[in-house]
Amino acid sequence: xxxxxxxxxxxxxxxxxxxxxxxxxxxxxxxxxxxxxxxxxxxxxxxxxxxxxxxxxxxxxxxxxxxxxxxxxxxxxxxxxxxxxxxxxxxxxxxxxxxxxxxxxxxxxxxxxxxxxxxxxxxxxxxxxxxxxxxxxxxxxxxxxxxxxxxxxxxxxxxxxxxxxxxxxxxxxxxxxxxxxxxxxxxxxxxxxxxxxxxxxxxxxxxxxxxxxxxxxxxxxxxxxxxxxxxxxxxxxxxxxxxxxxxxxxxxxxxxxxxxxxxxxx
Numbered sequence: 001x002x003x004x005x006x007x008x009x010x011x012x013x014x015x016x017x018x019x020x021x022x023x024x025x026x027x028x029x030x031x032x033x034x035x036x037x038x039x040x041x042x043x044x045x046x047x048x049x050x051x052x053x054x055x056x057x058x059x060x061x062x063x064x065x066x067x068x069x070x071x072x073x074x075x076x077x078x079x080x081x082x083x084x085x086x087x088x089x090x091x092x093x094x095x096x097x098x099x100x101x102x103x104x105x106x107x108x109x110x111x112x113x114x115x116x117x118x119x120x121x122x123x124x125x126x127x128x129x130x131x132x133x134x135x136x137x138x139x140x141x142x143x144x145x146x147x148x149x150x151x152x153x154x155x156x157x158x159x160x161x162x163x164x165x166x167x168x169x170x171x172x173x174x175x176x177x178x179x180x181x182x183x184x185x186x187x188x189x190x191x192x193x194x195x196x197x198x199x200x201x202x203x204x205x206x207x208x209x210x211x212x213x214x215x216x217x218x219x220x221x222x223x224x225x226x227x228x229x230x231x232x233x234x235x236x237x238x239x240x241x242x243x244x245x246x247x248x249x250x251x252x253x254x255x256x257x258x259x260x261x262x263x264x265x266x
Contacts, residue, residue: 090128097124097132102141109151111144112137113174148175148183156187156212160219163188163207165247188212206251216252217259224260232266 097119104110104118112133119129136142148170155161155169163184170180188208208216223242227235236257243253 093124093128094131097122097128098135100124101132101136105136105141109147110142111147111173111175112142115142144175145179145182148179149186152183152187160216160246162243162247162249162252164249165245168247206249206255208252213252213255216248217256220256220260221263224264228264236261 100122101115101119104115110118115136116129116133119132120126124132133142151170151173152166155166161169166184166187167177167180170183171177175183190209206213220239220243224235224239227238230238239257239260240253243256248256
């Protein structure tokens, strides 16, 4: 009697059709793995990204656009607010700098270069200093020409400075050479007619008015008489140094020396 022992034999896990499909899948995966070696990963990400964009619907795109516009509006509002704040700060800084400038000018006269240096010493920005300087000049509170004339007159009358030394001092204060020349000529070479309010330089000697030469001779005489006890050579050398140091040229110095020797013989 034959007994069926099929149940004793292990049954295959897959059928023939399944095996063929499995073999095909393994072959495909092997070929795919080989081809992936030649593929750049960045290109794959680009393709995925493109597909993602293509799948986005119009509502999502519109939402993105609206958000973008909203961000721009907020950014513009923020920039306007910052700009307004900067303008207020700059205005306050200009007012502070102008206040300092007025206080300085109330104390004494300044040239433009001197006042600018003072304001920069207070750590005010360059653009603020420029704005304040321009405004002060327009209001007539700062004038290098008038300053040079006043300075020349003061140094001549109080210290007996000559044109050369006065010009040197004005240049160091930032006054232009043209303004310095104009100021010294007005003091030493032009005689003002008080009645007609006109200037004249008809009575000049070696670039100086006769009146100015007479005043210089008076001041030099005081120095000359102080050294009467010295030998004539030393007295003469001392007088030359005194006149040259104060900025008088050799022609003026020689003229004063001759008058002194004539007026006060040894």
